[in-house]
Amino acid sequence: MFSQLELARRDGRNLLLVLAIMIPVLFFVADGALEARVLAAVLGGVLTAVTFLAVTVAINRFGPDY
Template identity: 40%
Template sequence: MLERFGIERRDRRNLVIVVAIVALLVAVQVEGTILVRVVAGLIVGAVSGVVFLIVTAVINVFKPEY
């Protein structure tokens, strides 16, 4: 499905890495119970994943052809 938007296999790998790192960093930084930390990490990780996909798709549309 993501191939329609120009998202390649390495882009999906990078997406997983970005989401995991952001979610872990947020979970460590947020104060509260473990449930609050996990939920905050999941929400911020998901938002960063969506932003990553949008930016990657836009870059793939406008990048020069070599």
């Protein structure tokens, strides 16, 4: 999948790092029952991952070559 999106190995590492930070933060910030907090953290993590991938792909395709 990473090769189809033209992502480097470091992009995958950065994606995991973003998820490892965002999911616990969203879990502790969310208010409600345990199930609601877990669901909010997972959905927020998925949205964060999709946004991260979209921005990374856009930068890789349309950004300047250094």
